[in-house]
Amino acid sequence: MQAESHKQSVRHGLIAMLPRLKRFADVLVGEKKEGKALLRRALVRMLAEQHRYQRGTPLDRWAFAEIYQLWLHELRDHADPLGQAKTSEAGFDRLFPKDRKVEHDALTASFLGHLPPQQRSTLLLVYGEGFDHEAAGHVLDSSPDTIAARLIRTSASLADRLGSAAQTPATATIETLYPKRPQDDHDRAQ
């Protein structure tokens, strides 16, 4: 009876977390279709081997770790793991909904799309999921120090980009030899 209710709670927990699990798989793989396929395979494995889930462990931490381990395992088996782990910018950009009223942050999307999968996942777990360094390290099979180092590198790198992007408009104005004046349009209309 206890085992049955344990199974039920794992199953219901996974269902409740599906969008979060899907986001993790998508961000890890860097693409929607492959992310969905990875999540499907991981769910099959999780349900088949849910006895490995230890009570007391946060279910989301276990589920994220299972997805990551499966991804890593499949990547290692691949003939060209480095090529396989590459993310296309367009594919990653499709993870962001375009029909929302919120402005699409193309710079951050592009930045994330160019990061290695482990670094992207680190950012997601800490900034997206609110995990502490230890929990994120558990999921990604890394030490908390490694997690902290990845956060520093990526945050500093994005900050550098933001800093340089902020300077771009001034430079662009100087390089414009024949700036269009507002009255030009007005004159042409007359």
Added chain:
Amino acid sequence: MTELSDELLVAYVDGQLARDQTRAVDKVLEQDEVIASRVDTLKEAHNRLESAFEAILAGEVSEAMAAMRIAPLPKSKPRGNGLAKVGLATAGVGLMLAALVAGYGWPLVIPDLITLGQRPPQQQPKPQIAVAPAQQPQPQQVVVAPPTWQEAATRAHALLSRESVEVGLEGQGNQDLVAFQVAQAIGPAVKLPNLEAQGLKFMRAQLLRFGDKPLAQMLYLGAHKDPLALYAMRGGGGDSRPVFKQEGAIGSVSWRDDGIAYLLAGEDDEAALVRLAEKIRNEPSAPEMVPPPRPEPEPQLSQAPSEPASSAGPSVSPATASDPTVTGSNPVTQQASPQPAAEPAPRAEPAPAPSPAQ
């Protein structure tokens, strides 16, 4: 100018520093514009990353909701194997996550979307995407994408148990014997109703499984109609009124009686199914049955039970009579004295599972 590394500043922005360290950085920021500017940029980076991940999650949620609003339920009534459809109606409801896994069309089934954004208590609380209450789906809402035949077959196969194959069909004509078998598996209170007055003839029954629990399926056939199935499974305390549900072309009514959960499924309309369900609810339980009497053993056998059965000829011990490979008895002898649940018909390996859809 004070030198503070990005390492320290990122930890500061992320709130990872101790209180006194934070105060020290605050003081530096008041005096050093360059570092203050760097911290502002790091904060902006942090905020942008959070917003980006929230946007992705919001996309997943809105996709899920859109799928729930527009996913078409199969409305066509293809005339085909009605038996399979009846089985699938049950499987579709019961094997929720199996369906999700087998035919994962995002999102196939998310009954608990309402809990999205809730964090386990041990997680650090953090603002999540705001899901407008008006957009939240009803908790009961279940959306099933039309499955391929491979997915449908895989789901239906999950209901097959060893008993489905082992229990032979020879005894299906004897409704009392079937009732006895079903009552043994599900419980004495189970009903095997006679629906002939409603134009439905009992055809056969079989034992399926749901997880590790036996699930009885009783099939009825009316003139010019698709099959109607009554499913019964032990479990669920208390009685409950019949509830109708439509799954594509299949309608179903579920209720509980005497600790047994029932599901009546078929392609009839709601009124007809609910009427039948009421009729079944008012039926008496299957009569208490004792196994058919065993033939009297020959005196020499009872005196020498350890003797090889082959020496007994046609009047072998009934305990082994149903296994011709052991006794060498002929099928006529078995039919004369069936031993339903204690010793089923010759053991056969269940049919191999169909390959999952590639």
